Amino acid sequence: MSSGSRYWNLFRGVVIRETLRFIQQRERFLAALVRPLMWLFVFAAGFRAALGVSIIEPYETYISYEVYILPGLVAMVQLFNGMQSSLSMIVDRELGSMRVLMVAPIPRWFILFSKLLAGAVVSVFQVYLFLAIAWLFDINLPVMGYIAVVPALILSGVMLGALGMMLSSAIKQLENFAGIMNFVIFPMFFLSSALYPIWKIGEASPLLALLCKLNPFTYAVEFIRFSLYLKYDQLSVGVVVICSCMFFLFAVQRFQRT
Amino acid sequence: MSESMPTVLEVLNLAYRYPEGAQPVLDDVSISIGKGCFHALLGPNGAGKSTLLSLITGLRKLQQGRISVAGADIEQQNMRALARMGVVFQQPTLDLDLTVEQNLNYFAALNGLGPKQARQRIADELERFGLAARRKERIRQLNGGHRRRVEIARALLHEPELLLFDEATVGLDVPTRQQIVDHVHQLCVEKNIAVLWATHLVDEVFDHDKVSLLDKGKIVGRGSCSALLAEWQAPGLRQVFSQLAAREYDTTEVEL
Numbered sequence: 403m404s405s406g407s408r409y410w411n412l413f414r415g416v417v418i419r420e421t422l423r424f425i426q427q428r429e430r431f432l433a434a435l436v437r438p439l440m441w442l443f444v445f446a447a448g449f450r451a452a453l454g455v456s457i458i459e460p461y462e463t464y465i466s467y468e469v470y471i472l473p474g475l476v477a478m479v480q481l482f483n484g485m486q487s488s489l490s491m492i493v494d495r496e497l498g499s500m501r502v503l504m505v506a507p508i509p510r511w512f513i514l515f516s517k518l519l520a521g522a523v524v525s526v527f528q529v530y531l532f533l534a535i536a537w538l539f540d541i542n543l544p545v546m547g548y549i550a551v552v553p554a555l556i557l558s559g560v561m562l563g564a565l566g567m568m569l570s571s572a573i574k575q576l577e578n579f580a581g582i583m584n585f586v587i588f589p590m591f592f593l594s595s596a597l598y599p600i601w602k603i604g605e606a607s608p609l610l611a612l613l614c615k616l617n618p619f620t621y622a623v624e625f626i627r628f629s630l631y632l633k634y635d636q637l638s639v640g641v642v643v644i645c646s647c648m649f650f651l652f653a654v655q656r657f658q659r660t
Numbered sequence: 661m662s663e664s665m666p667t668v669l670e671v672l673n674l675a676y677r678y679p680e681g682a683q684p685v686l687d688d689v690s691i692s693i694g695k696g697c698f699h700a701l702l703g704p705n706g707a708g709k710s711t712l713l714s715l716i717t718g719l720r721k722l723q724q725g726r727i728s729v730a731g732a733d734i735e736q737q738n739m740r741a742l743a744r745m746g747v748v749f750q751q752p753t754l755d756l757d758l759t760v761e762q763n764l765n766y767f768a769a770l771n772g773l774g775p776k777q778a779r780q781r782i783a784d785e786l787e788r789f790g791l792a793a794r795r796k797e798r799i800r801q802l803n804g805g806h807r808r809r810v811e812i813a814r815a816l817l818h819e820p821e822l823l824l825f826d827e828a829t830v831g832l833d834v835p836t837r838q839q840i841v842d843h844v845h846q847l848c849v850e851k852n853i854a855v856l857w858a859t860h861l862v863d864e865v866f867d868h869d870k871v872s873l874l875d876k877g878k879i880v881g882r883g884s885c886s887a888l889l890a891e892w893q894a895p896g897l898r899q900v901f902s903q904l905a906a907r908e909y910d911t912t913e914v915e916l
Contacts, residue, residue: 415769
């Protein structure tokens with residue numbers, strides 16, 4: 403058997419397993435959808451009247467708050483999926499099933515990379531389901547944007563998955579996970595451009611605006627936002643790619659044998 | 661029988677200590693296992709059996725000594741060595757939410773098997789272990805004995821030359837344990853596989869098996885079961901084990 407097909411078979415196996423796990427864990431499936439939908443239909447609806455969003459890139463006209471918040475919620479779906487993957491890695495490690503993966507005759511970096519990409523693929527499924535529901539409720543995007551966003555979704559899914567993987571390599575006990583997740587998810591989400599444009603945050607507090615600019619999640623949101631409107635934001639792409647590589651390399655290094 | 665057979669597992673002068681530990685967990689351990697040989701690694705809890713297995717599987721880095729599997733050095737040719745071994749860990753490692761077949765498919769893929777090849781091997785192994793009718797059942801629905809059988813079937817999918825068992829029968833009732841031990845002995849003969857069976861349960865070792873007695877990280881006895889009994893002047897392995905436990909007790913008293 404050629405080594406190319408060995409690698410491909412492993413990758414295929416990991417993607418199928420992660421997808422099956424996601425489909426069979428119905429509560430996880432439901433939670434992945436309910437969370438952003440609550441934000442979209444409850445939070446955003448309430449804020450619509452209070453918050454006006456002026457014309458900013460990539461938008462060419464005034465938009466409703468629901469439309470503004472949509473890319474942020476897409477990234478939130480991916481953020482939670484990345485954290486969920488890291489939780490399942492910690493559980494796998496505690497239960498011992500991670501060992502099966504670690505004794506596979508394939509380099510460890512490739513095994514972790516496959517797991518990462520598999521997680522990103524699962525997050526793309528979730529995102530499209532979320533976008534479909536939003537579309538049913540008249541929150542529309544440019545038609546071509548639904549296709550153009552795929553690379554952004556894969557890359558941001560990889561970045562957030564790699565962040566989760568890095569955290570899972572550092573968290574030694576399952577009990578610590580919830581605390582650390584709160585410490586990661588909420589600051590990442592709120593200190594970003596997901597809910598408000600950074601210029602608007604800057605009006606209230608320049609320090610908060612600076613923190614948003616230092617947050618890699620902001621760039622995942624903007625990468626998705628620009629891609630949905632068939633535009634390209636070089637800075638966002640660059641930050642997402644660099645952060646993905648850094649988080650992943652850190653995780654690989656932590657998963658090496660001792 | 662096995663001495664004339666080609667060596668499948670060669671462990672030479674292995675020593676290991678945990679980064680945080682002052683005492684060595686393994687000290688000058690050597691084991692050699694030939695094709696078709698069932699080799700029991702017998703030792704009390706904390707003897708270093710699991711550490712030895714994690715070194716053989718490459719989960720831990722070697723500090724001193726050498727390990728080769730079917731001629732492939734675990735450090736230099738890690739992938740080749742791993743491809744030749746199957747492992748059944750002490751802790752269950754199956755995915756409870758997936759079916760028997762899905763679990764096996766996943767493992768086949770991890771070992772690089774394509775879908776067609778995997779389908780055939782899975783069917784063969786499920787048949788061998790009497791699990792064909794349960795292939796669509798989730799692991800969660802199976803009892804402990806069946807789960808263990810699935811894990812052994814899984815370890816055989818890529819046709820390894822060496823099978824490693826780390827306390828594989830822990831938590832199972834006596835009849836199930838016996839069935840599994842019998843089955844693995846049978847595998848040695850049928851498939852000519854070398855087996856390293858780590859256990860602290862003396863009744864899992866047959867008279868004709870090769871035994872390495874591990875205590876506090878050192879091999880304190882090795883050879884055929886009968887040679888070991890002669891060396892320790894004991895009527896059975898149980899008594900040898902009692903002597904080891906007594907020695908442990910003496911040491912503890914001195915240390916106190």
